[in-house]
Structure formats: C-alpha cells, structure tokens
Amino acid sequence: MRIHLLGFMGAGKSSLGPFLAKAAELVFLDLDTEIENREGLRIPELFAEGGEERFRRAEHAALAALSQRNDLVLATGGGVVESPGNHELLAAGFVVYLNWPWPLLRDRLLFAEGGDRPLIEEGGDVLKERWLRRDPIYRELADLICDLDLKELRTPRRLQFPRLAERILSAAGREGQ
Ligand code: S3P
DSSP: EEEEEOOSSSSSSHHHHHHHHHHHOOOOEEEHHHHHHHTTHHHHHHHHHHHHHHHHHHHHEEEEEEHTOEEEEEEOOTTGGGGGHHHHHHHTTTEEEEEEEHHHHHHIIIIITTOOOGGGGHHHHHHHHHHHHHHHHHHOOOOEEEEEOOHHHHHHHHHHHHHHHOOOOOOOOHHHO
C-alpha cells in the first residue's frame, strides 16, 4: 500500500501522516524532509538559492526518487501539484486530499503558524490565488477527499485522527492499494 497525503500548507498532512502510518504499519515519509536530506539544504535555503523554481526541481527529483518504494505514507508539500510532471507519480498511490475551507487555512497559516514556509510571506491574497489554482488539481488527483471544517478543528486530535485513519484505510483497502 502507498498513500499520498495532499492538501494546502497547514492542512495537517505531516501530523496525520505518522499516525496513519502507524495504524497501517507502513513507513511514514515527509517529502519536505526528503528534499532537505537529498539537497543538504533547508527549504528556506533552497528558496533563497534559486527561488521557487529551484525548490520545485528538488521537489520533483525527491518524489521521483521515491517512486519505487512501497508500503509508505507520504506527506507531500502543498505545492507538489504545481509541477505537472508530478501528477503521474502522485496518482501511482492512493491519493487523499485533506480539504479545509480557505478561511480556516488562511487563519491557521497567517496567524497561528509560520515556521519554515517561505511562501507565507506572499500574504493572504497571493496565497489564496495559489489555493484557488491548486484546489481543482488536488480534487482531480484525489481517490478520497476528506472535507474538514470547524468541527474537526474543535475535536482533539486523539479523537479525530483514529476516525480519519479508519476512513482512509478502509477506502484505500477497497481500491486495493
Ligand atoms: C509549499 C509547501 C510546503 C513546502 C514549501 C512549499 C507550497 O510544505 O513544500 O514551503 O508551495 O505550498 P507544507 O505543505 O508541508 O507546508
């Protein structure tokens, strides 16, 4: 089985991923970490070195390098769908889209989180354009769309994650992934 978690920055791919992997006895990998390990640079350093283009090249190379591996849950970066060359690689797994309404994502990104995400500096309007551009691609690639909203935000992860994991694993199992 190979599960690919898709969704915008802040969707929770990297926090749900390890839980899901443990529940399914799969290995968890985070594409951003794989990129950093391969390149020997942190993500902000890649952006500083050659802008988004440099980062996207490294992202594609890291995803392609993982394409032979099986039995894993892969948390992807929110922009992985921006490179058309990644679509086929993503579709080779069971693709789950963690879909939040834009206003919740925006608040989470602009007011709560920060960290190592250079694109956050673009600000709300540009980020929204990215979200509008990516959302239809996430949907098109998805085998399963998990619609998440305030209810999930208010539910502790220890209750929310088992339910989500069960839903994802039974859907993936049905598709024989
Ligand atoms: C990006 C998302 C980030 C990371 C990079 C670019 C994007 O990953 O890959 O900063 O273009 O949306 P997360 O979605 O895990 O934050």
